[in-house]
Amino acid sequence: MEKNIMVFLEYKKGKLQDVSKELLSKARTLAKKLGSKVLGLAVGYNLKNLPELGEYGADKIIYVSNKELSLYRSLPFAKVVISAILHYKPYIVLFGATHVGRDLAPRVASNLQLGLTADCTELKIGDYRAGKILYKDQLLQIRPAWGGNIIATIVSPESIPSMATVREGVIAIDEITPGKKADVEEFCVEFSKQELLTEIIEQSIEEKDVDLKGAKIVIGAGMGAADDHIMELIFNLAKLLKAEVGGSRPIIDAGYLSPHRQIGQTGVTIRPNLYIAMGISGQIQHLVGIMNSKRIIAINKDPEAPIFEVAHYRIVGDLKDVLPMMIKAYKGILKKS
Amino acid sequence: MSFNMVVLVKQVPDTSNIVEDAMKPDGTVNRDALPAIINPEDLCALEEAIKIKENSGGTITVISMGPPKAEDALRYCLCMGADKAILLSDRKFAASDTLATSYTLAKAIEKLPCFDIIFCGRQAIDGDTAQVGPQVAEKLNINQLTYVFNIAQLTKEYIVVKRDIGDGYEVCKSPLPVLLTISSKANTPRPPSVKRAMAYKNLKAQKGDNGLILLWDHNSIGADPNRCGLKGSKTRVKKVENVVLKTFDKKDIQPTLDCISGLLKELMEDHIIG
Ligand SMILES: Cc1cc2nc3c(=O)[nH]c(=O)nc-3n(C[C@H](O)[C@H](O)[C@H](O)COP(=O)(O)OP(=O)(O)OC[C@H]3O[C@@H](n4cnc5c(N)ncnc54)[C@H](O)[C@@H]3O)c2cc1C
Numbered sequence: 001m002e003k004n005i006m007v008f009l010e011y012k013k014g015k016l017q018d019v020s021k022e023l024l025s026k027a028r029t030l031a032k033k034l035g036s037k038v039l040g041l042a043v044g045y046n047l048k049n050l051p052e053l054g055e056y057g058a059d060k061i062i063y064v065s066n067k068e069l070s071l072y073r074s075l076p077f078a079k080v081v082i083s084a085i086l087h088y089k090p091y092i093v094l095f096g097a098t099h100v101g102r103d104l105a106p107r108v109a110s111n112l113q114l115g116l117t118a119d120c121t122e123l124k125i126g127d128y129r130a131g132k133i134l135y136k137d138q139l140l141q142i143r144p145a146w147g148g149n150i151i152a153t154i155v156s157p158e159s160i161p162s163m164a165t166v167r168e169g170v171i172a173i174d175e176i177t178p179g180k181k182a183d184v185e186e187f188c189v190e191f192s193k194q195e196l197l198t199e200i201i202e203q204s205i206e207e208k209d210v211d212l213k214g215a216k217i218v219i220g221a222g223m224g225a226a227d228d229h230i231m232e233l234i235f236n237l238a239k240l241l242k243a244e245v246g247g248s249r250p251i252i253d254a255g256y257l258s259p260h261r262q263i264g265q266t267g268v269t270i271r272p273n274l275y276i277a278m279g280i281s282g283q284i285q286h287l288v289g290i291m292n293s294k295r296i297i298a299i300n301k302d303p304e305a306p307i308f309e310v311a312h313y314r315i316v317g318d319l320k321d322v323l324p325m326m327i328k329a330y331k332g333i334l335k336k337s
Numbered sequence: 338m339s340f341n342m343v344v345l346v347k348q349v350p351d352t353s354n355i356v357e358d359a360m361k362p363d364g365t366v367n368r369d370a371l372p373a374i375i376n377p378e379d380l381c382a383l384e385e386a387i388k389i390k391e392n393s394g395g396t397i398t399v400i401s402m403g404p405p406k407a408e409d410a411l412r413y414c415l416c417m418g419a420d421k422a423i424l425l426s427d428r429k430f431a432a433s434d435t436l437a438t439s440y441t442l443a444k445a446i447e448k449l450p451c452f453d454i455i456f457c458g459r460q461a462i463d464g465d466t467a468q469v470g471p472q473v474a475e476k477l478n479i480n481q482l483t484y485v486f487n488i489a490q491l492t493k494e495y496i497v498v499k500r501d502i503g504d505g506y507e508v509c510k511s512p513l514p515v516l517l518t519i520s521s522k523a524n525t526p527r528p529p530s531v532k533r534a535m536a537y538k539n540l541k542a543q544k545g546d547n548g549l550i551l552l553w554d555h556n557s558i559g560a561d562p563n564r565c566g567l568k569g570s571k572t573r574v575k576k577v578e579n580v581v582l583k584t585f586d587k588k589d590i591q592p593t594l595d596c597i598s599g600l601l602k603e604l605m606e607d608h609i610i611g
Contacts, residue, residue, distance in 0.1 A: 074483075107471045110439055118464075118466035118467065148580065153575040200509045313587075330601055333601055
């Protein structure tokens with residue numbers, strides 16, 4: 001049997017979401033190991049540029065187009081995914097751990113009585129031994145558990161396909177193959193009234209005021225920066241460095257920054273060249289969001305703060321003193337050059 | 338107008354309080370080593386149900402699957418304002434993943450004479466999966482609305498809610514019956530009533546069909562033991578590791594203008610900043 005990998009492609013207003021591109025890229029790596037193909041499942045209405053998804057790693061796009069699928073709704077989308085799984089018999093099915101993926105995947109898993117692992121941060125192929133039985137080529141579904149204090153590897157050896165939702169931003173899109181085209185195959189699903197129960201009356205999308213994921217330099221503000229004057233200095237420095245400002249969960253809860261700016265397990269995962277942690281203690285739930293940074297500077301007045309375990313450059317000091325120094329030092333360098 | 342409401346709650350270990358011996362060597366969780374609380378968003382779900390009961394009338398049945406001590410959680414829900422509670426407790430339910438859990442909960446709900454709305458918390462803090470709600474809805478073959486933070490309108494025929502969609506929200510309408518998952522944004526759950534707390538102080542879960550907290554096992558709900566607990570679970574834990582994050586190549590930078598200038602210059606030379 002061919003061990004194909006199906007990726008649910010999530011569209012919003014006709015735009016493919018980043019997490020779907022990340023999943024295609026990951027699926028290509030896994031499919032190479034399995035000697036199999038990557039099937040993208042595109043569900044929507046009038047979707048464009050499907051063959052081009054070959055560049056991210058899709059071999060074939062299964063395209064389900066229907067007016068009823070213009071906006072995401074649980075029941076018709078679940079029916080499409082269930083029908084596609086039954087028809088194409090994939091070995092693995094991946095979803096983004098987004099609001100859509102986390103609403104859809106469990107409904108599908110329940111219907112087909114499949115295992116499902118939520119919020120994976122890494123996927124691998126490997127073997128699993130249970131007593132005398134060796135299960136080969138399992139999808140190893142790796143996720144934080146217990147508030148992030150441990151990392152668990154989950155398998156679902158007896159239920160095929162293996163299904164997982166994967167966090168946005170945790171997988172790097174490794175290579176793009178320019179010009180590679182995927183085959184597109186239309187797949188038809190009809191709906192009954194009983195599957196069209198939800199009526200969407202209105203949608204209100206807030207434009208994101210920031211893109212932390214793509215930023216080259218990110219300054220992270222923690223509770224040590226919970227002070228209007230310090231925040232002002234942070235934004236001044238950010239402007240000079242052309243950096244984006246993010247923060248820890250409590251500083252966002254305290255209202256200093258918008259929720260889009262939260263970094264960590266329940267926020268975004270960043271991969272900048274430089275991360276500057278300002279007044280952040282370095283709890284594990286924050287660290288998992290910053291560990292892909294190339295360099296980390298930490299500034300904290302507590303020399304024992306756990307953030308110093310992961311920082312390349314450690315500055316023990318008070319932000320009130322260190323921030324003005326950084327601004328002055330950088331201005332000085334700019335003047336000279 | 339009155340509504341038959343079901344609220345699904347879970348007793349969870351307080352994960353903000355992890356202690357050393359919380360994990361057993363086989364990777365399962367030593368729940369006894371951690372203080373037990375009611376999953377916070379399940380209380381938000383119950384609060385929404387109580388608000389409806391106050392405004393329109395109705396009855397609230399709270400259901401929990403868990404060990405015998407989960408009866409504490411149910412007693413708390415009664416004190417908050419639920420009318421009746423059911424504890425699904427059976428060795429056969431142990432080590433359920435979300436699939437087996439949703440099967441068991443759905444079987445119990447099917448035993449109830451009727452329901453209009455099922456409420457769940459958005460997700461539980463011990464697993465963070467958010468899967469059980471949608472899976473229960475699927476098993477009962479009813480519609481689901483997840484990430485709900487506001488109930489805008491409710492009639493005997495339909496409900497209108499506001500739900501989060503990640504980068505914003507949507508307003509949507511569904512006929513009843515429906516399953517809702519409620520997020521913490523929805524409300525602040527009320528404290529338990531002191532009067533009820535006194536009255537229910539010695540309340541225990543009991544077998545059979547009489548009492549405020551009913552104790553049901555797999556026979557009571559006609560569940561197939563092969564679909565419950567570990568047997569009915571499709572996921573297996575291969576291994577668990579403690580997370581240790583460390584960087585090895587570290588430098589101390591003194592908090593002086595010269596040292597910080599030096600650091601910034603180094604980063605510029607390496608094209609990290611520019
Ligand atoms: C399930 C779960 C999910 C979570 N998800 C996230 C998440 O996604 N992101 C996240 O960030 N957190 C998350 N958390 C919270 C996390 O556990 C920590 O509570 C949080 O990261 C701590 O934020 P902090 O470092 O800003 O605050 P604190 O821990 O309060 O640390 C403040 C630091 O600032 C230092 N400081 C104070 N004043 C100064 C000063 N003047 N100058 C210099 N240093 C100073 C202090 O020494 C201290 O180290 C989550 C928690 C749970 C349980």
